[in-house]
Amino acid sequence: LLLEKNFPxxxxxxxxxxxxxxxxxxxxxVGFLEANKIDFQQMDxxxxxxxxxxxxxxxxxxxxxxxxxxxxxxxxxxERYCGDFESFFSAKEENIIxxxxxxxxxxxxx
Numbered sequence: 362l363l364l365e366k367n368f369p370x371x372x373x374x375x376x377x378x379x380x381x382x383x384x385x386x387x388x389x390x391v392g393f394l395e396a397n398k399i400d401f402q403q404m405d406x407x408x409x410x411x412x413x414x415x416x417x418x419x420x421x422x423x424x425x426x427x428x429x430x431x432x433x434x435x436x437x438x439x440e441r442y443c444g445d446f447e448s449f450f451s452a453k454e455e456n457i458i459x460x461x462x463x464x465x466x467x468x469x470x471x
Contacts (some may be wrong), residue, residue, distance in 0.1 A: 393402065416431065448461065
């Protein structure tokens with residue numbers, strides 16, 4: 362996911378897509394963003410080498426798995442890395458999702 366300003370993609374959060382193995386996680390992230398009216402853009406990494414390369418290069422080293430290849434969904438706000446699905450899920454459960462995404466929360470939320 363990516364929120365952006367001066368970036369070669371459209372504005373909003375980007376969700377990097379991959380294969381059916383992780384489709385359920387992707388659907389959970391996308392469903393949450395849609396339900397909460399958070400603008401985002403899905404980025405296909407299975408069919409777009411540039412998207413795949415950008416995602417892999419921009420996930421911080423300490424957040425990459427041992428094989429060095431992070432799997433989607435990976436979430437970004439502009440060029441700032443927010444986290445992976447597990448981080449997203451934890452932030453959602455702790456009711457700190459807007460902070461996790463680097464967004465100002467709507468009134469009455471965190």
